Amino acid sequence: MxxxxxxxxxxxxxxxxxxxxxxxxxxxxxxxxxxxxxxxxxxxxxxxxxxxxxxxxxxxxxxxxxxxxxxxxxxxxxxxxxxxxxxxxxxxxxxxxxxxxxxxxxxxxxxxxxxxxxxxxxxxxxxxxxxxxxxxxxxxxxxxxxxxxxxxxxxxPVYKTGFNSFIYPIGDGGFYRFAGTSDSQAESRYKAKFYFENSNDLYPHTLRAGALDAIDDQEYWVIEKETANLGDVLITLSWRDVTTPEDFITAAGQGAITIVRWDEAANMWVNEGGIVDMDNQTVTTAVSGYGVYTFGALNKGIVLPACGVTVYNAITPNNDGVNDYFFIDTGNMSCARDLHVQIFNRWGVKVFESFDYGVNGDVFDGFSDGRFTLNSSKQLPTGTYYYILDYEYDGDTPSDRYKQAGYLYLSGN
The missing domain is CATH 2.160.20 (Pectate Lyase C-like)
Incomplete structure (x- = not known):
C-alpha cells in the first residue's frame, strides 16, 4: 500500500x-x-x-x-x-x-x-x-x-521485564559492555548497569574469599532483581580487551576466570563460578544473590588438585552402565563435601537441583525434577545444559566453599 x-x-x-x-x-x-x-x-x-x-x-x-x-x-x-x-x-x-x-x-x-x-x-x-x-x-x-x-x-541502567534470555545494551565511557540474564519466571524484572570504573574504593579487593587471586579493577556491573520472586537465574558477563585487564583475559584462556559478587552480609567478594565461552568472550553462571559483579582470577591449585574433584559431563541414560548419570568424582570425600548441584537448560530453566548430591541415589540421570518443570516423569531432550557445582572444602578458613560451572551434554542414545 x-x-x-x-x-x-x-x-x-x-x-x-x-x-x-x-x-x-x-x-x-x-x-x-x-x-x-x-x-x-x-x-x-x-x-x-x-x-x-x-x-x-x-x-x-x-x-x-x-x-x-x-x-x-x-x-x-x-x-x-x-x-x-x-x-x-x-x-x-x-x-x-x-x-x-x-x-x-x-x-x-x-x-x-x-x-x-x-x-x-x-x-x-x-x-x-x-x-x-x-x-x-x-x-x-x-x-x-x-x-x-x-x-x-x-x-x-536498563530494565527487562519477563522471562527468556536477554542481553542488556549497556555501556560506559564510550564502550559497549553487555551483561545478560536468563530467568524462566514471566513476572521477573531486572535492572543492569555497567561501570567503567575501579570498584576497589567501594568494595575492597583485598576482601575476597576462597581461591580468588585477584579482582578486576577496571570494570564492574550492577545487576539487581526488582521483583520479589525467588529462584536462581543465569547471568552472563562479557569481556573485551578495551576495558578488561589483560591478566583476566589470559585467565579466561586458562579456564581460571570466574564471576565474583560483592556479598554485603559477608563483606567480601565471593566466587560465583562461571562457564567460559572463548568464542563469544563471555562467562555465565547461576546466582541467587544480586548486586555488584565483576571478574575474578582463580588460583585453581588451591582447590582442585588438593581435593581431586573430577566432573564427567556426558550423560547417556540408556542403562548400559556407562555414563547413565551425571557423575562427580570427589576423590577424597573429607576434602570436598556437601555438594550442591544445579542443572539448567539453555533457556535458563532449572531442571534439577540437589543439596546433597550423590547421597542415597540423589543424582541427575537426564530426567527433569518435578519441582521445577511439568515433565517430572519425562526424559529431557538431547542437548547442551549448564551445571553449577558448589561444595565445601578444607581451605584457609572453616567451611570454605568453591563454586564452578560448566557444560553438560545429554544424549538420548
Whole structure:
C-alpha cells in the first residue's frame, strides 16, 4: 500500500501546531502504513493521547506528559535528529519498534523520561545517556534490540521485564559492555548497569574469599532483581580487551576466570563460578544473590588438585552402565563435601537441583525434577545444559566453599 503523510489537524484532534513546537492536547492516531513527522519539538501534553501504529519521525526534542502508546505490532518511532535530542516527560512512553539514529554528537540522546519498548530497538547510531539525566528504558517481555555497539548503546541502567534470555545494551565511557540474564519466571524484572570504573574504593579487593587471586579493577556491573520472586537465574558477563585487564583475559584462556559478587552480609567478594565461552568472550553462571559483579582470577591449585574433584559431563541414560548419570568424582570425600548441584537448560530453566548430591541415589540421570518443570516423569531432550557445582572444602578458613560451572551434554542414545 502506498504510504500517505498524516498531517497534524485541529479537527477532532484538538492539537496545536506552532513554529516553535508541535503540541498535542487531544487524541492523535497514526495508523499502519502511515507516516507522521515533526521537525520541531513534539510535546504530548497532559491531556494528550498519541497512538502510533505507523512510522513516526522525531527530528527534534520529544516530551510526553500524557499517553503515548500503540495498538498493533507495526509502530516504529524514529529518533533521527541532526542535533542533540532531549527525550523527556512525566509519563512512560509505550513504543513498539524504536530506531535511534543521530550522529550530531557522540552522546546525542539525553533521556530524562521513561521509554517502554515492546518490539525491537535498533541502536543504529548514538548513545542514549540516562546516567546524567535520570530517565529509564524498560524492555517488556517481548522487547529486544539490535546493532548495539560502542557508537550506540545505553549509558545507564536498563530494565527487562519477563522471562527468556536477554542481553542488556549497556555501556560506559564510550564502550559497549553487555551483561545478560536468563530467568524462566514471566513476572521477573531486572535492572543492569555497567561501570567503567575501579570498584576497589567501594568494595575492597583485598576482601575476597576462597581461591580468588585477584579482582578486576577496571570494570564492574550492577545487576539487581526488582521483583520479589525467588529462584536462581543465569547471568552472563562479557569481556573485551578495551576495558578488561589483560591478566583476566589470559585467565579466561586458562579456564581460571570466574564471576565474583560483592556479598554485603559477608563483606567480601565471593566466587560465583562461571562457564567460559572463548568464542563469544563471555562467562555465565547461576546466582541467587544480586548486586555488584565483576571478574575474578582463580588460583585453581588451591582447590582442585588438593581435593581431586573430577566432573564427567556426558550423560547417556540408556542403562548400559556407562555414563547413565551425571557423575562427580570427589576423590577424597573429607576434602570436598556437601555438594550442591544445579542443572539448567539453555533457556535458563532449572531442571534439577540437589543439596546433597550423590547421597542415597540423589543424582541427575537426564530426567527433569518435578519441582521445577511439568515433565517430572519425562526424559529431557538431547542437548547442551549448564551445571553449577558448589561444595565445601578444607581451605584457609572453616567451611570454605568453591563454586564452578560448566557444560553438560545429554544424549538420548
Amino acid at each position: 502506498k504510504k500517505s503523510l498524516f498531517q497534524i489537524s485541529v479537527v477532532f484532534l484538538f492539537t496545536i501546531t506552532s513554529y516553535a513546537q508541535t503540541s498535542n492536547e487531544g487524541m492523535l492516531y497514526v495508523s499502519e502504513s502511515t507516516e507522521f513527522s515533526t521537525l520541531e519539538k513534539f510535546d504530548n501534553q497532559l491531556s494528550g493521547e498519541f497512538y502510533n501504529d505507523g512510522d513516526l519521525y522525531i527530528y527534534n526534542h520529544f516530551n510526553n506528559d500524557g499517553i503515548v502508546d500503540f495498538f498493533g505490532t507495526t509502530g516504529l518511532t524514529r529518533f533521527v535528529g541532526s542535533a542533540v535530542q532531549e527525550l523527556s516527560g512525566t509519563q512512560s512512553s509505550y513504543l513498539y519498534n524504536v530506531f535511534f539514529n543521530n550522529n550530531s554528537d557522540s552522546v546525542p540522546f539525553k533521556l530524562s523520561g521513561s521509554i517502554d519498548i515492546s518490539g525491537v530497538s535498533d541502536f543504529y547510531q548514538g548513545i542514549v545517556d540516562i546516567d546524567n539525566f535520570g530517565g529509564s528504558i524498560n524492555f517488556s517481555e517481548t522487547g529486544s534490540h539490535t546493532n548495539a555497539s560502542d557508537d550506540s548503546h545505553v549509558d545507564g
